[in-house]
Amino acid sequence: MATETEAAGAAEHAAGAAGHAAQSVGMPQLDISTFPNQIFWLLVTLVVIWLIVSRVIIPRIGGILDDRAGRIAADIAAAEALKEKAVEAEKAYTAALAEARSQAAAIVAKAREEIRADLDKATAMADAEIAARTAESEKRIAEIRASAMASVTEVATETTVAILGALGVSADAKGVAAAVAARIRG
Amino acid sequence: MELVAATALGKYIGAGLACTGMGGAAVGVGHVVGNFILGALRNPSAAAGQTATMFIGIAFAEALGIFSFLVALLLMFAV
Amino acid sequence: MAEGTEAEGLVFHPMDQFVVKPLFGGDTIAWHTPTNVTLWMAVAVVCVILLFVVGTGRRAVVPGRVQSVAELGYSFIRKMVEDVAGHDGLKYFPYVLTLFLFIVFSNFLGLIPGAFTTTSHIAVTAVMALLVFVSVTVIGFVKNGAGFLSLFWISAAPLPLRPVLALIEIISYFVRPVSHSIRLAGNMMAGHAVIKVFAAFAPLILFSSLGFLVTPLAILAIVAMYALEMLVCFIQAYVFSILTCVYLRDALHPHH
Numbered sequence: 406m407a408t409e410t411e412a413a414g415a416a417e418h419a420a421g422a423a424g425h426a427a428q429s430v431g432m433p434q435l436d437i438s439t440f441p442n443q444i445f446w447l448l449v450t451l452v453v454i455w456l457i458v459s460r461v462i463i464p465r466i467g468g469i470l471d472d473r474a475g476r477i478a479a480d481i482a483a484a485e486a487l488k489e490k491a492v493e494a495e496k497a498y499t500a501a502l503a504e505a506r507s508q509a510a511a512i513v514a515k516a517r518e519e520i521r522a523d524l525d526k527a528t529a530m531a532d533a534e535i536a537a538r539t540a541e542s543e544k545r546i547a548e549i550r551a552s553a554m555a556s557v558t559e560v561a562t563e564t565t566v567a568i569l570g571a572l573g574v575s576a577d578a579k580g581v582a583a584a585v586a587a588r589i590r591g
Numbered sequence: 592m593e594l595v596a597a598t599a600l601g602k603y604i605g606a607g608l609a610c611t612g613m614g615g616a617a618v619g620v621g622h623v624v625g626n627f628i629l630g631a632l633r634n635p636s637a638a639a640g641q642t643a644t645m646f647i648g649i650a651f652a653e654a655l656g657i658f659s660f661l662v663a664l665l666l667m668f669a670v
Numbered sequence: 671m672a673e674g675t676e677a678e679g680l681v682f683h684p685m686d687q688f689v690v691k692p693l694f695g696g697d698t699i700a701w702h703t704p705t706n707v708t709l710w711m712a713v714a715v716v717c718v719i720l721l722f723v724v725g726t727g728r729r730a731v732v733p734g735r736v737q738s739v740a741e742l743g744y745s746f747i748r749k750m751v752e753d754v755a756g757h758d759g760l761k762y763f764p765y766v767l768t769l770f771l772f773i774v775f776s777n778f779l780g781l782i783p784g785a786f787t788t789t790s791h792i793a794v795t796a797v798m799a800l801l802v803f804v805s806v807t808v809i810g811f812v813k814n815g816a817g818f819l820s821l822f823w824i825s826a827a828p829l830p831l832r833p834v835l836a837l838i839e840i841i842s843y844f845v846r847p848v849s850h851s852i853r854l855a856g857n858m859m860a861g862h863a864v865i866k867v868f869a870a871f872a873p874l875i876l877f878s879s880l881g882f883l884v885t886p887l888a889i890l891a892i893v894a895m896y897a898l899e900m901l902v903c904f905i906q907a908y909v910f911s912i913l914t915c916v917y918l919r920d921a922l923h924p925h926h
Contacts, residue, residue, distance in 0.1 A: 432664060432669055434688060434791050442699050442701050442707065443788075443793040447711065447797055450712075450772060457723065461722070469741065473731055643754060647909070653853065654852070654853045
């Protein structure tokens with residue numbers, strides 16, 4: 406304030422000394438005859454700019470910035486939700502995979518079990534059959550052997566009887582058979 | 592006549608002398624900024640928050656130089 | 671010899687650019703006369719409208735270039751107000767933004783060759799500084815009542831020192847509008863006057879052989895000063911608004 410009044414006084418002084426020449430020679434800033442004009446237009450300008458600022462700029466740019474901040478927040482939230490979803494989907498996928506794997510393992514085990522059972526059954530059946538056939542074969546062999554033995558004894562007896570007959574000896578059939586049997590056994 | 596000449600002489604000498612005050616303002620501003628940078632290099636994390644303070648300091652230091660400039664102008668044009 | 675031609679040929683009128691002239695002829699400047707002050711303030715208003723109203727007309731969520739600049743300026747000042755004056759200072763953000771926009775556009779428009787710098791006039795800056803001073807004082811007393819006076823009574827200092835400090839604080843408080851206004855006007859005036867002085871040296875090449883040395887130097891100096899002025903224009907607008915915020919903070923929270 407002090408310097409302003411001082412300056413105004415100085416300007417008046419200069420204006421008084423040099424008349425209107427002060428405007429062209431001195432500092433135009435100190436020419437107080439222009440002050441009302443400048444102050445008036447300054448106030449007009451400030452009011453106009455203030456109206457623009459408060460009516461347009463602040464609502465608009467504030468709105469734009471808020472809008473952007475809101476949208477960014479919403480986008481981040483949406484991304485978060487999507488990420489959550491993706492994690493969940495992955496979890497579900499993993500779970501399904503694990504279940505499928507265990508199911509597959511179970512199926513494999515079951516199949517193996519079944520196959521083994523079948524195989525065992527077949528093996529058992531085959532074994533039984535083989536055993537039966539073997540037994541039968543053995544029986545037949547024994548039969549054949551027995552019948553062959555019987556035939557041999559009979560043939561030997563008959564042959565002996567015939568030989569004895571040819572030799573002119575009448576032999577007792579019972580005695581011959583006993584002798585043959587003893588011979589065969591012995 | 593001599594008085595007028597003496598006044599003119601005094602005006603110009605005074606204006607020239609007043610301009611030396613600007614050197615002081617230059618030293619002051621340099622001091623402020625230099626110390627700010629020294630501090631900022633030691634603690635860079637705190638520097639960003641203090642830039643406004645630095646500008647306020649510069650403004651105060653510079654205002655005094657502007658006063659001396661104003662005195663010079665007043666002597667030259669208004670006295 | 672060179673000096674003689676210099677005195678004849680070179681014209682030094684560094685202050686002529688600040689003369690307030692009626693826009694449509696005539697000699698008298700009444701309070702309502704449209705002058706070059708009116709013209710350049712109107713241009714500043716038009717620039718504000720172009721940048722902030724037309725530039726943001728699309729309200730794009732992804733901003734274009736002009737809208738980015740507008741948003742940048744808006745958030746820059748808003749953040750400054752919030753940082754310096756505190757959260758309750760945001761109520762006064764429109765006023766600070768108004769001052770900042772007016773000063774920054776006036777400063778930069780003044781850099782156009784031939785333009786008139788409205789902020790280089792004490793009358794203009796003093797009115798703005800007084801507006802800030804008066805409103806800050808009123809806000810201080812309305813918000814804090816007599817407690818606002820504790821701004822001058824520094825309770826952290828030893829008791830015998832306090833009256834002295836109070837005197838100093840009161841003086842510095844009343845010097846605020848002076849330094850606040852003269853800083854801006856002086857910076858603008860000084861820079862433009864210096865450019866004008868260098869510009870007066872530039873045509874020396876037309877009159878003297880010394881000009882072959884001086885003219886390029888003068889033109890280089892003009893370019894350098896112009897670059898510096900670009901910086902100063904912004905910094906002074908910033909400083910004016912940040913000091914407004916500092917005063918606001920003192921008014922809202924006077925207790926140190």
